Amino acid sequence: MEKAIQDFYPDEFAHCYGCGHKNEHGHRIKSFLEGDETVCHYKPEPFYTGGFPDKMYGGLIASLIDCHGAATASAARVISEGFKIGEKPAPRFVTASLKVDYLKPTPMDATLELRGKAVEIKDRKIVVHVTLSAKGIVTAKGEVILVQLPEK
């Protein structure tokens, strides 16, 4: 099975509830490079509802955009340095700022698709845009500003 970007996070930075392979309670989302974008598919547990029982929890949507954004930044850094995913440990980013626009209610009975793209790559800072879709319709979009942690 193809390895995800998060599979290459160093163990000491891999405790994130959303995306860390060391967190046994968490979502453990998996993001993959696809052309110049990243993609992640995720089917939430049925209790992650919003105020309405058939709509998704906005906090989960923000969480997924944040974690997928961090993976997108990590992949963008690896590629920009001339490596392929997995050729070196995935650099780890922390979020400085997260903005999510909720465009439509997201239905519960769907597998979500997140797509990310790095739109600005600087020395330590990367800006990522993410869309979240359900049943082929974009229901939320996000901008994540991330800062790279020093590599060991």
Next chain:
Amino acid sequence: MEKAIQDFYPDEFAHCYGCGHKNEHGHRIKSFLEGDETVCHYKPEPFYTGGFPDKMYGGLIASLIDCHGAATASAARVISEGFKIGEKPAPRFVTASLKVDYLKPTPMDATLELRGKAVEIKDRKIVVHVTLSAKGIVTAKGEVILVQLPEK
């Protein structure tokens, strides 16, 4: 025990994983009016870590700011109409936009304090500012733009 703003959400809108009293799996945060602010205290489970095991998960921080923001908007509407909290069902808001600035890492070994304030009250739209503190230090701040659902 004093009732929280969320205790007055109508049952049909109270399924939110973050703050709904009808969601038995969720955080069920409780927000209270205190002067012209709202306050919520929350101690996360130990597995809600970020990339580092001693720092908090950014997705949880965004989630708490979102839900506390919705409660703040609800309280602001009730008060602006001349009622006290609990004198009528709490009006329910959905998030149009959420922006979180992560100012410092949030330690895991702390009870979080969220403080919210409505800074703009319009016909259906309310803008709320929220701070999140741990050990007396503001570690994140958010702006939430919310839209009121029609009351039944």
